[in-house]
Amino acid sequence: MNQNELKKAAALAALDFIDDDSIVGVGTGSTVGYFIEGLASIKHKLQGAVSSSEDSSNKLRALGIEVFDLNSVDNLDLYVDGADEITVHKHMIKGGGAALTREKIVAAVAKTFVCIVDGSKQVDVLGSFPLPVEVIPMARSYVARELVKLGGDPVWRQGVVTDNGNVILDVHNLEILNPVELEAKINQIVGVVTNGLFAKRGADIVLVASESGVKQL
Numbered sequence: 001m002n003q004n005e006l007k008k009a010a011a012l013a014a015l016d017f018i019d020d021d022s023i024v025g026v027g028t029g030s031t032v033g034y035f036i037e038g039l040a041s042i043k044h045k046l047q048g049a050v051s052s053s054e055d056s057s058n059k060l061r062a063l064g065i066e067v068f069d070l071n072s073v074d075n076l077d078l079y080v081d082g083a084d085e086i087t088v089h090k091h092m093i094k095g096g097g098a099a100l101t102r103e104k105i106v107a108a109v110a111k112t113f114v115c116i117v118d119g120s121k122q123v124d125v126l127g128s129f130p131l132p133v134e135v136i137p138m139a140r141s142y143v144a145r146e147l148v149k150l151g152g153d154p155v156w157r158q159g160v161v162t163d164n165g166n167v168i169l170d171v172h173n174l175e176i177l178n179p180v181e182l183e184a185k186i187n188q189i190v191g192v193v194t195n196g197l198f199a200k201r202g203a204d205i206v207l208v209a210s211e212s213g214v215k216q217l
């Protein structure tokens with residue numbers, strides 16, 4: 001199986017976690033793209049979705065799935081999203097698709113976060129994938145200097161503007177031994193909106209697809 005087939009297998013396995021008549025939190029990315037296609041096949045059983053990006057909202061609407069504003073939803077049982085890296089502790093790096101802030105907001109509201117990945121995303125230590133940080137545009141250089149002080153090499157993702165109108169710095173060369181602490185530290189830098197470490201609120205369930213099938217962690 002190639003990587004896309006594995007992504008699809010993990011994504012379709014997440015459909016089993018959806019209750020009838022529910023509103024589903026939907027992440028962003030290519031793995032989630034397969035999940036959205038799967039959702040379309042059971043849309044008659046759903047109220048709809050809350051989305052973490054304009055990209056996912058467009059895909060959901062195109063398949064006839066209603067997208068609710070998060071502010072109009074009191075309870076969200078389930079959030080399904082991919083990751084760029086994930087550890088056995090269910091800590092993640094996310095934001096390869098620049099949607100990290102809205103993803104973190106929807107994840108915070110949801111009771112259960114199901115992360116869908118192919119096996120290549122599993123790592124012992126986070127940080128080989130550059131850590132995305134969403135930054136208010138006028139603070140870009142200041143935040144970059146502060147990130148250097150934390151031991152990273154930030155690179156501006158030029159040409160990318162987030163759904164919130166901000167920019168992304170990708171921080172290279174971090175060996176993240178304490179993700180909970182680093183997540184909090186980076187979020188304290190003035191001008192940072194949020195960073196792509198999902199450690200304080202990690203995943204609850206991870207569905208990992210490999211040649212031998214989809215394993216639940």
Ligand SMILES: O=C(CO)[C@H](O)[C@H](O)COP(=O)(O)O
Pocket residue numbers: 027028029030031032081082083084093094095096097098099100103
């Ligand atoms: O965090 C994300 C987007 O901001 C994605 O979940 C992450 O980048 C994984 O993407 P893909 O499923 O395309 O490999």
